[in-house]
Amino acid sequence: MPGARSAADWDRLTEDDYREVAAELDVEVAAIKAVVDIETGRKHQGFWKKGKAIINFDLSIYRTYAPRHGVNLSKARKKYPVIFRSPDVKKYGSQQAAQYARLEAAMEIDRASALESCFWGMFQIGGFNWRKCGCESVDEFCALMNRSERDQLELFAAFCRANDLVRFIRKKDWSGFALRYNGPGYKKHRYHKKMADAYKKFAKSSGR
Structure with a gap:
């Protein structure tokens, strides 16, 4: 199970959360935010209501x-x-x-x-990937998804490690990442270009 901090129901992600997980993966915060931007939109919300992940x-x-x-x-x-x-x-x-x-x-x-x-959640990870997120069951996976955005972030990090995706995020190889994360239809939806644009936006705002 991913090692998330103690979290109240549906806690919102903080900048510290982003920085901690980005440091664990050795990637930029802006790169993680770029993925969220494409998966759940500019509001970056992982929840519909308390205890109910998107x-x-x-x-x-x-x-x-x-x-x-x-x-x-x-x-x-x-x-x-x-x-x-x-x-x-x-x-x-x-x-x-x-x-x-x-x-x-x-x-x-x-x-x-x-x-x-x-x-x-905010990274739109398929429930069928529960094993690749380090969970012992799909119920554990969903319980974490429904608990907090920090848990959703930790599950994303675990998923990226298990699927060798970290290197693509680290290099900002958005085509390589989108192919493996979103599937072969990524070009049709321009996910790689949207992530690249989102990354530039967040990198600029953070002064990187």
Whole structure:
């Protein structure tokens, strides 16, 4: 389990948090902030509300992981159609409320595959990566994601170490990082260019 400091529920990240983890990874704070900027936007918020990390329930991931846990997708679609529909913001009041409605419905069928099928927190790490984040279970992973932004940062650091991503952040090789972090579609979404621009912005504001 990542070694996060004692944290109250959904504590916001501080500059000290960024500096400590950046020092552990031997990377610049601006480089970490660049990733957050692309994954969760300029507000840099990891939470929707207290105890509820920002999530993105990914149906394609669910279709892969649910059957591995014995879920019959045809039966699931009939009983819980909300899982298979686009987030209904009008019905639930917000994007995050709609995403949680899908997650909670999927959890009624199978808890583990539902949690594994979401991207979590300010770094949008897939729940299926819980082992690579140093956790003993997907439940531990989600408990940390739902506890504080510092925990989310620690999980990101653990994930980067496990996947040999630190060297790309250190070199500001945003194409190399985005390919491995966001997948082969990164060029279409211009993630590498957006991260490069975000890094320059944060490096300039920090005087680097």
